Amino acid sequence: MIELLVVTTIIIVITSIGLVSYTSANRSARNGKRKADMEMVRQALVLYRTDNGTYPATNSFTTMLTTVSDYTSAKSVTDPKNEGSYVYGYTSDGVTFTLTASLEPDGTPYTVSNP
Numbered sequence: 779m780i781e782l783l784v785v786t787t788i789i790i791v792i793t794s795i796g797l798v799s800y801t802s803a804n805r806s807a808r809n810g811k812r813k814a815d816m817e818m819v820r821q822a823l824v825l826y827r828t829d830n831g832t833y834p835a836t837n838s839f840t841t842m843l844t845t846v847s848d849y850t851s852a853k854s855v856t857d858p859k860n861e862g863s864y865v866y867g868y869t870s871d872g873v874t875f876t877l878t879a880s881l882e883p884d885g886t887p888y889t890v891s892n893p
Contacts (some may be wrong), residue, residue, distance in 0.1 A: 807858075809888075816879055838868065878890075
């Protein structure tokens with residue numbers, strides 16, 4: 779009976795460690811996608827400015843994304859969670875732009891900008 783309790787305890791400990799690692803890996807993967815999306819959109823904005831002389835002057839990420847859709851191959855650029863504070867942001871005055879994303883777990887801002 780004691781052997782069964784020991785084995786059960788070991789299985790529970792190993793399962794707990796695996797679950798924590800899995801959660802951390804998922805969080806890191808979502809943050810990696812956010813960073814990759816920001817870089818891809820930055821490149822599309824630079825190409826757009828090369829052709830048009832200015833960045834899209836809007837403060838809406840979805841409007842900007844629609845405007846530069848010809849310069850990116852991505853069908854959809856959305857935050858992996860796409861809820862609450864985990865949404866992408868864009869601001870521009872036509873001369874400069876700033877892309878933002880909140881990283882997990884604490885909402886640390888990740889910013890990409892171009893002069």
